[in-house]
Amino acid sequence: MTDAADQTLSDDDTAALSVVLSRFGGADALSVQRMPIPQPQDDEVLVRVRAASVNPVDYKIAQGKFPPIGEDKLPLILGRDLAGTVEAMGTRAHYMVRHGDRVMAHIGIDRGAQSEFVVAKAVEFIAIPEGVDFPEAAGAGLASMTAWQGLFDQGGLDNGQTVLIHGAAGGVGHLAVQFAKWKGARVIATASAKDVDFVRSLGADTVIDYKAGRFEDQVSDVDLVLDLIGGDTGERSLAVLREGGILVSTVQPPSDDKKAGRDVRIAPRFMAQPNAAQLGQVADLMAAGNVRVTVARTFPITEAAAAYREQEEGHPSGKIVLLLD
Structure with missing residues (x-):
């Protein structure tokens, strides 16, 4: 399969550009497709994603080396952390967020952050601190929860x-x-x-x-x-x-x-779990200047395959982030 950058994609207001894994095979198995835009229900919000990070678990999933994801889960939109703006809200989410709010999140593996639009519960999102840009906020999710939970909860x-x-x-x-x-x-x-x-x-x-x-x-x-x-x-x-x-x-x-x-x-091997309260603590540290997320390199979403190769082979200092805006 050709790199995502080589694919021709047509505009469609009802679909979101997404990084999709339809078969195992590493970066070569990725494609960038337009998938239906999910609609928020009840306490959910729809977020227009501006940046989403690439983590080691992503290329392991693409290689078929992450046991929780088998062939029965494919096709799958990849990605665990994102930053963007609130686009729409379910009927019970209006009191928690407003249209246009800048938000960040670490979400479950079943929803896929590497997409132009993502739906999750409002309580899973936290506000992006002033002075923190979208790539930095996107890079905080899974990596910060792994570090936080490993040091403090487990250790x-x-x-x-x-x-x-x-x-x-x-x-x-x-x-x-x-x-x-x-x-x-x-x-x-x-x-x-x-x-x-x-x-x-x-x-x-x-x-x-x-x-x-x-x-x-x-x-x-x-x-x-x-x-x-x-x-x-x-x-x-x-x-x-x-x-x-x-x-x-x-x-x-x-x-x-x-x-x-x-x-x-x-300690038994652990996998970080989404925790908005803990991510909020990280955001407070970022706002205070005590913690910074270093973004080693960014790629447009259409070059997702190259971003995955860089994460796997380039040993980046900090985070690799996809840009969707």
């Missing part, structure tokens, strides 16, 4: 503790560094050489080039490891935890037999 990170964050330059990692610093933790981070200065600028106390040396030779007595890499990195991380420390992973965590008899905890 219990608190003021004065020490956290080691692997993959600290990516979409989730760069937010995790900032959240941990805001919480008052000491932050140790691993990143590639090209990203060391970037991660340090986010507030990390120590940044280790993971290719220049073994992090376990430089780190010890860590309260929490947030592992966004997996594999050997997760297993080696067990050695740097203090007794009673915990490893939290967004990928496959090490098995218990890797603890070698040490009193450390390995």
Whole structure:
């Protein structure tokens, strides 16, 4: 299949330009199609999407490597987070939002954010802070919830503790560094050489080039490891935890037999869940200037396939975002 950018698309006021997966096969399996515009009911709102981010889970879904999405769920509009303006409201949503409000959200996997129009419940959206643009707001959703829930809900990170964050330059990692610093933790981070200065600028106390040396030779007595890499990195991380420390992973965590008899905890693999209240806290931090979402690169929605390849192969520092306006 040709890239989305090569496809001819006709204008249609009743349909929304959307990134659609009709078969598994990675970026080559994506198409950009016009799909019917959903209509808001009851407490729902229709949002005209201005920007939607691309996350690692998106290309894994496209490859057929995300078990919750099987062939029976296809075709599927992809995407989990968005920013835009309220276009229309259901009969019970008028008291919550107004037409034209700038809003952002992290939505369920069944609805698809990479589309010109998206319907979700009004309570799932929060206001975009003044001074925050659509691409930055779109980049906050899934990545910020993964970082927030991993650090605080799963890891219990608190003021004065020490956290080691692997993959600290990516979409989730760069937010995790900032959240941990805001919480008052000491932050140790691993990143590639090209990203060391970037991660340090986010507030990390120590940044280790993971290719220049073994992090376990430089780190010890860590309260929490947030592992966004997996594999050997997760297993080696067990050695740097203090007794009673915990490893939290967004990928496959090490098995218990890797603890070698040490009193450390390995949290079950977790997936971030939409939480408007927590996203509202993130928005407050963005408004106060305590947290920023770095947008590494933007693509028009018609170049969705290229955006997916960049997310998978380019190791971006921050977020990849699709523009729909």
